[in-house]
């Protein structure tokens with residue numbers, strides 16, 4: 001049955017694809033070995049570096065984010081290698097399982113799914129590893145199942161202070177283009193990303209940014225790889241081309257999405273996400289509900305995971321919101337199934353879209369007879385207007 005008005009896709013990815021990107025994708029597919037493809041290839045490969053904040057090469061695979069996880073591991077490691085991973089939530093757990101399927105020896109630093117990776121725990125484990133058996137440290141920057149970020153710069157500092165040579169692999173699938181992230185400054189060796197979250201594209205592209213150290217490791221790494229081999233990719237990328245048929249129409253979309261991010265300016269993109277995230281948290285607090293993330297330093301600006309009061313099922317609440325208000329909210333994943341709902345506030349998103357989103361949540365709480373306090377939307381609107389007034393005052397003072 002037709003529902004009038006726009007569907008609110010407020011899961012933390014895939015996100016709303018803006019009209020400009022949809023229009024860009026809707027163009028004739030061209031010869032990917034012909035001369036006009038080269039400009040497209042060169043432009044997206046160059047602009048991607050600005051979004052990853054790196055001078056290193058970034059490669060693009062036609063795959064979901066999971067493919068880029070696999071590429072990061074198979075290019076840098078060998079069977080039996082020990083890797084240190086941190087249990088931040090469902091996505092960190094899936095990455096671990098992927099590593100184990102390749103015969104890697106995973107040490108998983110336990111976590112409570114309410115905190116980011118602990119830099120001190122990483123440092124302590126690396127200091128113990130006197131023989132350098134640990135070949136890589138893998139961390140999820142923004143754990144999409146919990147709305148908790150890990151402090152990547154602090155984890156880099158922990159690796160350095162342990163004087164350990166392990167590679168540093170970071171998943172930014174739900175943070176890139178939403179939360180400040182610096183591949184070069186933070187000394188990351190492989191950054192993993194995907195198209196359908198902060199980059200505002202449909203699913204189907206994934207990325208690895210690759211440091212010099214990671215490229216050297218790839219020469220020695222012996223895990224089998226063919227489709228994911230960086231060497232083949234980097235060799236032809238140099239001229240703007242790809243070793244096999246690329247997802248040309250998604251690359252049209254990527255070109256447009258990168259232009260949009262760079263037109264707005266990355267600093268303003270990050271500030272917008274921070275503003276919308278803080279307003280979301282104001283609403284949750286006013287409702288008297290609990291934010292899953294325990295440490296304010298680790299709040300995610302991409303999404304907020306909200307704990308459902310005891311005895312109330314998050315999935316039946318979400319079903320009510322979808323049925324009555326045509327809005328999709330994120331479900332609880334893994335051990336959080338039924339216990340949390342997640343509000344995505346990343347990608348092509350602004351104040352009035354957030355106001356609509358939070359209104360749908362508040363009406364859903366009312367209809368589902370969840371115990372809550374009214375006034376969450378009001379609290380968020382006040383926060384957003386206060387932000388704007390402060391910005392205007394700062395601008396006129398400058």
Ligand SMILES: *Cc1c(COP(=O)(O)O)cnc(C)c1O
Pocket residue numbers: 013064065066067091140142143144171172173174194203
């Ligand atoms: C979405 C997501 C993934 C999985 O990506 P797919 O595109 O579904 O393969 C992995 N890690 C994080 C942090 C994510 O948000």
